[in-house]
Amino acid sequence: MSPTLALATAARVLRQLRHDHRTMALLIVAPCVLMGLLAWIYQNTPVFDRIGAPLLGMFPFLVMFLVTSIATLRERQSGTLERLLAMPLGKADLLAGYALAFGLVATVQAIIVGSFAIFVLGLDVAGQAWLLLVVAVVDCLLGTALGLFLSAFAATEFQAVQFLPAFVLPQFLLCGLLVPRESLPDVLRYASDVLPLSYAVDAMRTITVDADGTAEVLGDVGVVLAFVVALIALGAATLRRRTP
Amino acid sequence: MMKAGSDGDPAIRVAGLRVVRGKRTVIDGLTLDIPAGQVVGLLGPSGCGKTTLMRCVVGVQKVAAGTVEVFGLAAGTAPLRHRIGYLTQDPSVYSDLTIVENLRYFASVVGVPRSGLDAEIARVLELVDLGDHADSTVANLSGGQTSRVSLGAALVGTPELLVLDEPTVGLDPVLRRDLWAIFRRLAEAGATLLISSHVMDEAVRCDRLLLMRAGTILADDTLDGVLAATGAPDVEQAFLTLVDRASGRVSAGDEGAPSRGAQSGGVPSGGAHARHLAASPGATSSEEDQ
Numbered sequence: 055m056s057p058t059l060a061l062a063t064a065a066r067v068l069r070q071l072r073h074d075h076r077t078m079a080l081l082i083v084a085p086c087v088l089m090g091l092l093a094w095i096y097q098n099t100p101v102f103d104r105i106g107a108p109l110l111g112m113f114p115f116l117v118m119f120l121v122t123s124i125a126t127l128r129e130r131q132s133g134t135l136e137r138l139l140a141m142p143l144g145k146a147d148l149l150a151g152y153a154l155a156f157g158l159v160a161t162v163q164a165i166i167v168g169s170f171a172i173f174v175l176g177l178d179v180a181g182q183a184w185l186l187l188v189v190a191v192v193d194c195l196l197g198t199a200l201g202l203f204l205s206a207f208a209a210t211e212f213q214a215v216q217f218l219p220a221f222v223l224p225q226f227l228l229c230g231l232l233v234p235r236e237s238l239p240d241v242l243r244y245a246s247d248v249l250p251l252s253y254a255v256d257a258m259r260t261i262t263v264d265a266d267g268t269a270e271v272l273g274d275v276g277v278v279l280a281f282v283v284a285l286i287a288l289g290a291a292t293l294r295r296r297t298p
Numbered sequence: 299m300m301k302a303g304s305d306g307d308p309a310i311r312v313a314g315l316r317v318v319r320g321k322r323t324v325i326d327g328l329t330l331d332i333p334a335g336q337v338v339g340l341l342g343p344s345g346c347g348k349t350t351l352m353r354c355v356v357g358v359q360k361v362a363a364g365t366v367e368v369f370g371l372a373a374g375t376a377p378l379r380h381r382i383g384y385l386t387q388d389p390s391v392y393s394d395l396t397i398v399e400n401l402r403y404f405a406s407v408v409g410v411p412r413s414g415l416d417a418e419i420a421r422v423l424e425l426v427d428l429g430d431h432a433d434s435t436v437a438n439l440s441g442g443q444t445s446r447v448s449l450g451a452a453l454v455g456t457p458e459l460l461v462l463d464e465p466t467v468g469l470d471p472v473l474r475r476d477l478w479a480i481f482r483r484l485a486e487a488g489a490t491l492l493i494s495s496h497v498m499d500e501a502v503r504c505d506r507l508l509l510m511r512a513g514t515i516l517a518d519d520t521l522d523g524v525l526a527a528t529g530a531p532d533v534e535q536a537f538l539t540l541v542d543r544a545s546g547r548v549s550a551g552d553e554g555a556p557s558r559g560a561q562s563g564g565v566p567s568g569g570a571h572a573r574h575l576a577a578s579p580g581a582t583s584s585e586e587d588q
Contacts, residue, residue, distance in 0.1 A: 058406070059406070059407060062403060062406035062407065063403075065403075066392070066395070066399070066403040069395055069399050070392060070394050070395060073394050073395065073435065074394060132390055132391075132392070132393070133386045133388055133389075133390030134390045134391065134392060136353075136358055136386055136390065137384060137386060137390045137404075137451070138407065139358055140356045140357060140358050140374075140379065140382065140384045141379055141384075141404070141407045141408055142376065142379040142380050142407065142408060142409060143407045294360075295357065295358055295374065296357065296358055296359060296360045296361075296374065297358060297359070297360060298318075298319055298320070298360045
């Protein structure tokens with residue numbers, strides 16, 4: 055892998071985003087509005103404090119999954135991917151470039167949305183607030199990695215968008231946000247044990263309720279990062295220079 | 299700067315190439331050499347396998363059998379990727395970036411050092427005559443301008459081999475002439491150019507012709523050689539003659555007749571400035587009639 059090429063790719067992806075003001079605005083404003091809505095719905099109840107932080111990790115995951123799937127598919131359909139693969143660009147350079155660019159965007163998103171939730175909406179966080187940021191960025195990388203990997207199997211935009219209900223919503227249902235994972239039927243609990251989003255939500259939950267849970271949080275972050283690495287490796291394996 | 303092997307070594311060597319796309323065998327047992335330092339025209343109707351052959355040369359096509367070598371190395375291997383410029387048939391650039399941003403990225407990828415980026419971008423912009431639009435977003439350009447951005451992206455870094463898939467299609471005649479002048483200059487500087495077209499009148503611009511149909515090479519010769527061998531007045535007629543010969547459906551009396559009849563307007567599609575074989579009624583009817 056070449057750091058120069060990965061950075062050049064990340065810079066190019068960021069330039070594309072910079073030209074797209076509406077997407078940039080939506081990336082920041084939409085999560086803030088949703089958090090505000092949530093706080094409003096659950097005013098005078100402890101629910102917002104319970105699910106606010108996990109959702110803070112969910113936004114970058116969902117958004118980056120979608121953005122990455124579409125971006126990769128566009129790269130494939132516009133022929134730029136074919137051009138790049140004929141050029142001296144490593145597959146890892148391309149994937150790392152995307153991950154870097156979206157990771158940076160997610161950091162900005164997490165700082166703004168997190169600050170809004172804590173300082174404006176009054177989200178209670180028992181643990182270290184900076185950990186929220188770490189988990190949010192790792193969640194973003196998870197979304198990016200899953201999107202990079204799955205987009206290899208999408209032939210059209212319609213299919214790519216359908217991967218959200220197919221591969222993301224089941225994780226959402228089983229991650230412990232609706233029903234605590236301990237209370238799930240056995241089979242579903244085992245399933246939730248092997249899904250990366252469960253660990254992301256566990257980490258966020260621990261930060262909000264446990265002041266001394268840093269080690270536990272970092273353990274969960276490690277699991278999510280392992281998923282990220284595995285998915286990127288799979289993505290590199292499914293990205294073929296030679297196509298039929 | 300550009301060294302394409304010692305004299306006589308072909309730039310591209312294809313042997314026993316077979317390519318299957320989907321359920322269709324697009325190329326079956328193709329063998330040919332492409333000399334270095336020349337402008338080689340790959341001409342044939344759309345769907346005949348030109349793009350597939352070019353993808354093989356560049357190394358992005360899955361190959362069922364046979365070998366493709368470029369500069370003595372297996373096509374698609376890492377050391378070759380710095381040396382080949384590839385223009386895909388449809389413009390392949392980022393429509394949401396400006397021209398300069400596109401060129402900057404592709405130049406970085408081929409390894410133009412950071413200090414030389416600006417000069418390289420300026421050089422390519424001038425080559426493809428887009429200096430006035432440098433900071434326009436590609437989405438706001440015309441189709442012809444977008445094609446030229448895509449061509450520019452293939453020219454960055456001064457590759458030794460340029461594989462250009464229909465670079466002049468849809469461009470205005472003045473621009474086409476200018477582009478062919480650029481291709482000529484690049485070849486004079488030592489580059490090898492493999493240029494596909496389905497417009498037969500571009501043959502006169504090439505040093506050598508490969509006439510292709512249905513995955514096979516009908517002729518591999520200079521323009522004069524092709525015309526002499528077929529007795530045809532132009533490439534299109536030569537192509538038809540070769541198709542008829544290959545299918546064995548031509549009688550001795552018919553062969554060569556067009557060359558004598560052509561001047562008096564005996565060729566059905568004669569006279570058109572740019573004739574597209576795929577759309578030419580002559581190409582299909584001559585097959586069925588005989």
